[in-house]
Amino acid sequence: QVQLVESGGGLVQAGDSLKLSCTASGGTFSSYAMGWSRQAPGKEREFVAAIIRRSGASTLYADSVKGRFTISRDNTKNTVYLQMNSLKPEDSAVYYCAADQSFHNIVVLTPGSWGQGTQVTVSS
Numbered sequence: 001q002v003q004l005v006e007s008g009g010g011l012v013q014a015g016d017s018l019k020l021s022c023t024a025s026g027g028t029f030s031s032y033a034m035g036w037s038r039q040a041p042g043k044e045r046e047f048v049a050a051i052i053r054r055s056g057a058s059t060l061y062a063d064s065v066k067g068r069f070t071i072s073r074d075n076t077k078n079t080v081y082l083q084m085n086s087l088k089p090e091d092s093a094v095y096y097c098a099a100d101q102s103f104h105n106i107v108v109l110t111p112g113s114w115g116q117g118t119q120v121t122v123s124s
Helices: 103-107
Strands: 003-007 010-013 018-025 033-039 046-051 059-061 069-074 079-084 093-100 118-123
Touching: 003 093, 018 033, 018 093, 018 118, 033 069, 033 079, 033 103, 046 069, 046 079, 046 103, 059 069, 093 103
Parallel strands: 010 118
Antiparallel strands: 003 018, 018 079, 033 046, 033 093, 046 059, 069 079, 093 118
């Protein structure tokens, strides 16, 4: 399984932007679909975004972030990104990176690998 390390979380104000990164090791990065999910206190983990393996030409977003968040990947750096714009207090959560050779498994939150998470807090 691939190992994942997230970075880029922090405390921002509503309307600000933040870019999360997730760097993978221990596998062939380009062969993995990648994604992000999040979990707020007292809530279940929810899907945020996913990107197909290799080209990354196809992506999928949760309705709550569509138009504000952008997922991308750089296979030369073994890294997937989540650009978050127009942040809202309800975006506050721990954000987790996920990897799996199946895009479906990313979307339904059953990937083979999870990162440890990075905290994003958006103040009003």
